[in-house]
Amino acid sequence: MLGVGLTAAKERGQLVFLEGLKVSHDVLFSKRQEPAEARPFQFISGDGSNLKALYEFVQAALSLTAGGDSWKGSVLIVDDLSVFLSLGVKLTDVLDFIHYCRVTVNTLLKGNTVVMVRGSEDSEDEENELLAKALRHQANRILWAEGLATGFCKDVHGQLTIIHHGSWEEKAKRDLRQVYQYKIQDKNVSFFARGMSAAVL
Template identity: 55%
Template sequence: MCGVTVCGSMCGVTVCRSMYGVTVCGSMSGETGPSVCGSMFRVTVCEFMYGVIVCLPMIGVRARRVNPDTARLSRDQGQFTLISGHKTDPGFLLHHFLSYYLKAGCSVCVVSLTQSFNHYSVIAQKLGVSLSCARDRGQLHFLEGLRCFTRLLFADSAELEAENPLRFLRNGSDLRPLYNFITAALAPPAGGEWKCPVLIIDDVSVLLSLGVTSVQVLDFIHYCRAGVCSRYQGNVVCLVQGDEGSEDAEYELLLRSLCHQSGLILQVEGLVTGFCKDVHGELTITRRTHNTERPVTYQYKIHDKSVSFFARGLSAAVL
């Protein structure tokens, strides 16, 4: 397969073993598509950014042979995915989810409390997606938290303040204005132009720094799950950035509660040994099904337009 990252293989294909009980392997005979061994299982295969294949529970495949260029893949809906970062930035996963869902024709609402629209737009262009065009045609709804907060501070009229989704920061009320903005943005259109709605939040822990309690944040996430996942049959991707084991009780309560509610947990951590130019960190994928957890850990390296994943100790520098 052209452009596929090698994970401990001599034939230039991605090999993910013991992932959700199946084996995804490539072919040594020059075929262009990977083969899925064991078609009786429901496996998840996703093209990660540019040519990197990793198992993520977004696409359900039932096939003997899967061609990433031509296969028609269906998504698991009603999924709540939590992304957490420890001593590193897990933002590259958000950019993957954003570009993937836009390419799949989903209606996406991004609540960005840390970065601007231009930041996302520049990275999305490298991944082959134009956020400006998606926003113009109504597929993407983007809330810039920094700009909304600035407008809230310098609002000179009650009407401007009433239209701000973050007006709860001034009066100390609940997060209902933000929830109303999300539900209005992801409401199914009359013509059914877009597919399942998707909510992406970056970064929900910022609300704690703005004076919102962890209980209010958890109530807000609960209503988002009920509205987007249950009512609209969509997906929610939430990022929490912080340090595990910190003395912040509010953050610990928020992180533990969100982990308990999540069906998929993506934990990104920096290397314990420090910085390395060939290995940027570790990604632990935990799929929770029927009260069981099956974590799998990979190391990764971020490139300009892609991310390479490999087992521990199997980076290109070592091999």
Template identity: 65%
Template sequence: VLFTQFLQSCLLCSIMFSSLKGVSLTAAKERGQLVFLEGLKSCLDLWFGEEEDQSGQPSPLQFISESASDLKALFDFVRLSLTPASSDSWKCPVLLVDDLSVLLSLGAAPVAVLDFIHYCRVVVCSQLKGNIVVLVHSNEDSEDEENELVVNSLCHHSDLILWVEGLATGFCKDVHGQIKITRRVSLELTGEQDVVQIYQYKIQDKNVTFFARGLSAAVL
């Protein structure tokens, strides 16, 4: 598993959630099953002049300190992380990018971001038969054309889209929002239409409850 993370707070949430589900990210990292890029630390190292790590390789976020928004160093980090150090190789790896919109905020061009995802798909999905999970932010009223370009392109090439949003009617104590799950069956060129399912959810202390629309605990 390769996990690219840009916010330390999100990492803590991920560890808590994974531990609850019987998966320890710390143990997985010790066993070599998890490669983690701490984006915040990498940014600080660049800003304070520490542009290379102990192995002599350039920082994966090298583009921040350069005029051109080239994400080749970030892709090389992904590719090298998936290169087996021994006879053992990665089987069905998962690349998690949280979140891709941050790359745009750091100055990367939309074309560079989409190229990065394209080459990651070639390595992770085509060659290693794995999967890529990407988080992006979008808003129907957004005027950020670059971000919307990336979002639309990702949706066009994705097999599964999870669209999470708040309720159109506003805040509700028992229902915090809804999630639309779109399975891109149309990509298989079988003539079938995409399968769309919509659920509502409630965020609890250490869990998230999903239910069909109109079937929350308060209604029942």
């Protein structure tokens, strides 16, 4: 699989990147008063329930990138959706926001939405777990990365489970589950079947 040069994509107008931490800082600590449409993270200075400006930013960014011929479909990547809950956004508003984004990207633009959520099965954060469950229910593919249950190993850093959900028409079909182990290197990640690491072989 070939990689994507993000810097070159940004220069060609194929990539729009919103650095949430920087934008949040500007909203909270900037003395300048800018128009609301220029501030997609304006919700953090209010009651934390209106993500409309952020959705409008996403919609505008998607319409910019969708115009190019070199990419077949738009991709929206949200890393990490759990942060909205930490910023005080209500769970229902986060779910509404990602629903509208998915409708815009998947249905209207025939693209894909990739969302990351942090969590674990023994987490005590109920809202975050509800968010993760709702997204798992809606997803076609789930990539679940976790550490090794057996503990530290210098040749295997973790395990990746890929779950392919069948379509509604294939309800009788079981979900396809693939499990790989991985090792993180300096500029790469190696994937291999369980029990096939260099330490075992």
